[in-house]
Amino acid sequence: MDAIIKKHEVERRTGRKDRKYMMDTLLETADDENAEMKLTGNGIKGLLLKLQEELDRVVGLDKLVEDFDIPNLSYLQAVVKETLRMHPSLPLAFRKCREDCVVNGYRIPKNSRLVLNVYAINRDPNEWRDADEFIPERFLVNSGENLAIEPDELEAMKRQNYCFVPFGGGRRGCPGAGLAAAVLHRTLGVLIQCFDRKIKGAEKLNMEQGAGFSSAMVHPLICYPVMRVNPLETAH
Numbered sequence: 624m625d626a627i628i629k630k631h632e633v634e635r636r637t638g639r640k641d642r643k644y645m646m647d648t649l650l651e652t653a654d655d656e657n658a659e660m661k662l663t664g665n666g667i668k669g670l671l672l673k674l675q676e677e678l679d680r681v682v683g684l685d686k687l688v689e690d691f692d693i694p695n696l697s698y699l700q701a702v703v704k705e706t707l708r709m710h711p712s713l714p715l716a717f718r719k720c721r722e723d724c725v726v727n728g729y730r731i732p733k734n735s736r737l738v739l740n741v742y743a744i745n746r747d748p749n750e751w752r753d754a755d756e757f758i759p760e761r762f763l764v765n766s767g768e769n770l771a772i773e774p775d776e777l778e779a780m781k782r783q784n785y786c787f788v789p790f791g792g793g794r795r796g797c798p799g800a801g802l803a804a805a806v807l808h809r810t811l812g813v814l815i816q817c818f819d820r821k822i823k824g825a826e827k828l829n830m831e832q833g834a835g836f837s838s839a840m841v842h843p844l845i846c847y848p849v850m851r852v853n854p855l856e857t858a859h
Contacts, residue, residue, distance in 0.1 A: 674698055678816045684852050688812035690805060696812065701759035703807050707745075707789035709757060710832065714742035716791050741788055750786035818848040 631647060677698045682688050693700065716739040723733050731737070746754045752761065785792055790800035797803070822845070831841040 674702055675815050678812060687854060688809055688816055690809060693808045697763060698759065699808060699812055701762040703811060704762045705757055705759040708787055711741050711745060711789040716741050744786060744788055747786055817852045817854045819851055820846045820848050822846050
């Protein structure tokens with residue numbers, strides 16, 4: 624894909640184009656500083672090499688995604704992690720100190736009530752490249768980012784890097800993290816495998832989040848499922 628993008632960039636610069644392709648449109652959008660949507664090279668690759676393609680290739684269309692398929696679906700795992708990084712289910716976590724302690728040079732007295740901004744930790748620009756952009760590839764092997772996919776997700780959470788805390792961390796981390804991860808991967812996998820989806824009307828995707836405790840979307844996403852694989856027939 625990198626070679627294809629480079630080829631189109633060279634042809635655009637030299638004028639050696641007899642017709643306009645989808646790739647050319649995407650590259651023009653990426654070059655336009657005034658474009659409403661900021662598009663990067665990784666974003667272009669993500670649009671063309673879709674999660675659905677990985678599911679079709681690894682799982683196929685004659686059966687639904689099973690738990691044992693998940694370790695072989697690295698891009699699905701990356702999409703789930705990137706979603707949890709950018710949109711944790713609870714943006715704030717609460718802790719109470721049982722004894723006096725010092726954290727990063729700050730003295731925290733015993734019985735202090737602390738509020739941790741999980742949303743900000745997961746988007747720390749000092750830890751994440753293009754922290755506010757959705758780039759699942761950052762979690763793939765050799766991505767150069769903080770975390771890559773590990774075979775055992777639960778073990779990975781136990782050894783977690785504290786710049787990625789969608790389920791909290793340490794001994795007070797969410798005890799249901801392993802179950803949540805398993806359910807998320809399989810549910811999302813089946814939805815992507817069986818359905819395409821169209822956004823209502825001509826609306827643009829708006830991922831702005833509100834200020835409530837659950838951090839719900841300001842503009843709820845309304846989309847229509849378009850069946851590509853019948854899940855009832857496939858399940859049999």
